[in-house]
Amino acid sequence: MTLLNPDADEHSAELARARRRRNRAIFTLLSGIVAALVLFEGFFVLRDSQAPKLVTALFAMIWGGGGMAILYLIANQLVEFTPSQWQRRLTPVVFVLPAIAFVVYFLALPAARTFIASLFDRNGTNFVGLANYITVFTEPFMLTTFRNNVLWIVFGATFTIAFGLLVAALADRSKFENLAKAIIFMPMAISLVGAGVIWRFIYAVRDPSDVQIGLLNAIVVALGGEPQAWIAMLQPWNNLFLIVIVVWMQTGYAMVLFSAAIKSVPTDIIEAARVDGAGEFKIFFSIIIPSIMGTIVTVSATVIIFTLKIFDVVLVMTGGQYGTDVIATQFYNQYFVNRNFGLGSAIAIVLLLTVIPVMVYNLRQFNKRETL
Structure with a gap:
């Protein structure tokens, strides 16, 4: 006669849930990496595309809007796999960090490069300081x-x-x-x-x-x-x-x-x-x-x-x-x-x-x- 151990069964169930949770987190992380790579490759597709402008514009709208939405959903899903005390800290970052990254890349970095260029001559070869x-x-x-x-x-x-x-x-x-x-x-x-x-x-x-x-x-x-x-x-x-x-x-x-x-x-x-x-x-x-x-x-x-x-x-x-x-x-x-x-x-x-x-x-x- 086999004796049932409730504690052992509950422990096994908890391990199974943790394993499934870990697998989902890994799958979500890999999906995010794939989505980011596809979104990045889309830049080159748009740049080199010979398709009609209307088709290119529609593709850019779907690719850009849909890609960013997918990345946000994946990032939010990853945050939900973290402990509750970390979720409160990471959730704002998920939504704010991409905006900050865009501001830095498209505004701050060009401004810094422009300032550096302003310190050189008309050809950008000789340093002239504040001239x-x-x-x-x-x-x-x-x-x-x-x-x-x-x-x-x-x-x-x-x-x-x-x-x-x-x-x-x-x-x-x-x-x-x-x-x-x-x-x-x-x-x-x-x-x-x-x-x-x-x-x-x-x-x-x-x-x-x-x-x-x-x-x-x-x-x-x-x-x-x-x-x-x-x-x-x-x-x-x-x-x-x-x-x-x-x-x-x-x-x-x-x-x-x-x-x-x-x-x-x-x-x-x-x-x-x-x-x-x-x-x-x-x-x-x-x-x-x-x-x-x-x-x-x-x-x-x-x-x-x-x-x-x-x-x-x-x-x-x-x-x-x-x-x-x-x-x-x-x-x-x-x-x-x-x-x-x-x-x-x-x-x-x-x-x-x-x-x-x-x-x-x-x-x-x-x-x-x-x-x-």
């Missing part, structure tokens, strides 16, 4: 470039914020609010290159004896004036005509955010102010503006960053000619046109250093509002 940075801050063409960027910030950002706030406040009181906002927001659907092409026709100029195809000059001629080369005029007026394009496009963006912020202002405060005899201007500047100051700061920082990096409009409209160069177009011209890799890299680093403080300030303001 390229001295050129950036001393050459007349660069000083003109910095002046233009200041114009973009002062006039572009200021008028975008002012018009966006004005339209948001006025549309909020109109029965045609949705229609007005749709019309103002419509330019946001156009790319910067497309907007540049549209405004080239508006600013186009022809000889007075010829037909004026430019809308603005057609109006001027109809009123008895002389046609003008608006974007080739003496500075800084041509820069201001380019700034109009971005104000036209970005006002809708500012308007949408300001409108949402204004609607969040408690109506009882506004009604109480009206009962106390406060006028609409008093209410707007004493109640509404302070209440939405966080949104104003955020939108202002975003628009300033946008104007600092402006590139497409200037390149399409003038190519940086007639004294309209900005930092981004100057970098493009020096690096890709003049093939001066050292100076072009230095300009890129200056642009990066210019944008970073605004981004840091914007993030700090966002964090302050989150803690309220």
Whole structure:
């Protein structure tokens, strides 16, 4: 007669479960390695593919999105095989580490390589130290470039914020609010290159004896004036005509955010102010503006960053000619046109250093509002 040992059976079952768990962990790990290798090989398949562009695009979407999803699922499954105290520590890493890796590989490393390249001459062979940075801050063409960027910030950002706030406040009181906002927001659907092409026709100029195809000059001629080369005029007026394009496009963006912020202002405060005899201007500047100051700061920082990096409009409209160069177009011209890799890299680093403080300030303001 065989005596049953419950403890031995339970121990054997526990060993069997541990063995199966270990086998699943090994299988999951091997699956992750295979998926990573397949995802990596996909880069070369896409690079060397001779298939139609539509097929390549569909493959890239399926391969990229599906591959990353599979890797996340496998990584999450591996974390579940670890003890519970380790799961709480490793789970955030699984989801954050890939993003950090992408930021490091696609942003941090290129920035470091660009900085190293900025310390060499135009061919990248001889070390010149900070000579390229001295050129950036001393050459007349660069000083003109910095002046233009200041114009973009002062006039572009200021008028975008002012018009966006004005339209948001006025549309909020109109029965045609949705229609007005749709019309103002419509330019946001156009790319910067497309907007540049549209405004080239508006600013186009022809000889007075010829037909004026430019809308603005057609109006001027109809009123008895002389046609003008608006974007080739003496500075800084041509820069201001380019700034109009971005104000036209970005006002809708500012308007949408300001409108949402204004609607969040408690109506009882506004009604109480009206009962106390406060006028609409008093209410707007004493109640509404302070209440939405966080949104104003955020939108202002975003628009300033946008104007600092402006590139497409200037390149399409003038190519940086007639004294309209900005930092981004100057970098493009020096690096890709003049093939001066050292100076072009230095300009890129200056642009990066210019944008970073605004981004840091914007993030700090966002964090302050989150803690309220």
